[in-house]
Amino acid sequence: MSNDDRTRVIELRQYQLRPGARDTLIELFDSQFIESQEACGMRVIGQFRDLDDPDRFVWLRGFASMEERAAGLTAFYGGPVWTEHGPAANATMVSSDDVHMLRPLAEPPTFQASDRTQRLLLAAILPCAPDGEIVGEIAAACSGAEGDVLALLGKEDAPNNWPRLSVHDRLVWVLIARFASEWALDRGVAAVAAAAALHADILDGPPELRRLAPTARSRL
Template identity: 50%
Template sequence: MIVELRQYTLRPGRRDDLIALFDREFVEPQEKSGMAVLGRFRDRDRPDRFVWLRGFPDMAVRLRGLREFYGGPVWREHGPAANDTMLDSDDVLLLREIVPVPRRADRDGSDLTATIWFRDRPFDDEFTEWFADQGTGAVAVLSTEYAVNDFPALPVREGEHAFVWFARHDNTIEVPTRFGVAATDRLRLEPATRSAPH
């Protein structure tokens, strides 16, 4: 599966407005267009950050789904209100699953931690095998998808090599220097409103 990890920086105090609008108007129409809304989260450390995951079986379905949703009546009606909550919506990593993301990663109401490692070259089998030996109990593992973003109206971060580990705990792993990890980002994620069990 192809997965977008989307981090939106919102206008101060507007996160709950976007979450309510998203829950009410955007989940079902995206899923009817062949996309999977895998999870929606508040960033615990950045009060004006909304993080969500959207999945696609492949890049062709992604293109069709994005065209249908963003060219359709729901986005025409409610998109301006969503955009009004945002300062930046372009912080997006395009990823491919190594360990699949659960269909609703936020469904049981548990917090997640996402650890994102970056380096100056793709993450290879050697790194993946080393990571698998760490016994992390990962909920999901992903790395950069290198296909061209064929829906440029929604930019993604390009020229970066990322490896993303989702876990239900706040453990850290010391990556050996031989792997050349240049930067690490950690997101402490709380499931948003409708993500709780129901």
């Protein structure tokens, strides 16, 4: 069974950072927080710079189940690596509570390591219930703009079983797609925005369209 097949709970985490602190956090994250989390049974799926906000850091973390989420978070945040390096990470942050706890809508996500020709991502957060027809239309629009759709995710219905880390209650679904260039990424953003606009009457606000560039050690 692949790691993707076992990834049933996904956190999409967006941190607002102190001005100029993003590279400090990324250096710390890439050197200290990948293997140490995976040793606790979690999967660090990818970590990214937001291309449109120099003070935003975005990352994805996966778990095999809600039970393994609770166990992994307890082990990591109570362990020696976070005890030593957590204060320095927290010092870079203005807020770290913009978090969606998600589940695959249908097929397991294809979070496979990318080659170097496909390294930019779109994370589209749509504030509405994941209606199958609308999800299909928006995913097709993204694919038509040369996007490789990696995952379609909906809100995890189970309650947050590790309340020390807060998560959003609002209903959303999320599309994650990969692109070969910034030009293609911009086409994908425009295509998803246009497709979402056709359903503005059921959206609870505008979609969040994050253009993301991976860090040096990001799996995606």
